Amino acid sequence: MADDFKANEVSERYARALFELADEAGRIDAVRGDLRTLKAMLADSAELRRAVTSPVYSAEDKGKALVALAVKSKFDMLTAKFLGLLTQNQRAAALPGVIAAYDKLWAAHTGIVSAEVVSAQPLSAAQLKNIKSALRTALGADPELEARVDPSILGGLKVKVGSKLFDASLKTKLDTLKFALKRA
Known part of the structure; x- marks a missing residue:
């Protein structure tokens, strides 16, 4: 239970940081679109989910995979850099929670x-x-x-x-x- 709370807290912190950066850059909607696309990709691909959450893959490998996916999908540069940072900090497993938390921030911001x-x-x-x-x-x-x-x-x-x-x-x-x- 405490681990779930800590995971949510981590996800919310990263989502808030991403949201604030996107807000400053005027790209809230672009980043949200990227994250929704990524959410759909995670839902559709067990292999991608495994690559993101598995401790078998190194943070470097996860980062390379997610950044390559972001480039191929033509994500906003802010999203691509964020994915690299998330994996560099060994927080790739928090990605689904970050997406959900970002969505909540976006909804509150837009009404x-x-x-x-x-x-x-x-x-x-x-x-x-x-x-x-x-x-x-x-x-x-x-x-x-x-x-x-x-x-x-x-x-x-x-x-x-x-x-x-x-x-x-x-x-x-x-x-x-x-x-x-x-x-x-």
Whole structure:
């Protein structure tokens, strides 16, 4: 538990430093875009996740890999230098936490709320527009939606805003019914 707290603290410190540098340079959005791209790359590639978090690879190797990835992906120079610094300080494993903390700082700075919408099938543009409108009304702020498909929920939606989760998935409803029937 204490290790998790320390890891969060480290991630938040690095994210704040990056955010402040990006703010001074007027490149908050560019860096955020790079970090979102990197987050997607980490989610899509088990090999990249392993390379970033594994103690088997040296800090130098991690740095070379991340900087090469940043150059190939045409990341902002500030992002590339930050990735090099993060690995040089042997903090590459904190990268997912840094990305999450940077996103929170960005949201607080811009006044935009991030929301994740999970559905069993891809949502149409009209459906996403309706969800965004409903969230805007409920939250009193513009939401930035990240839609994800998870067939295991069977149907319905899960909407997560910050630490709050609205779960109207068919799977959860069936699990609740199954539990109620066992108790009867």
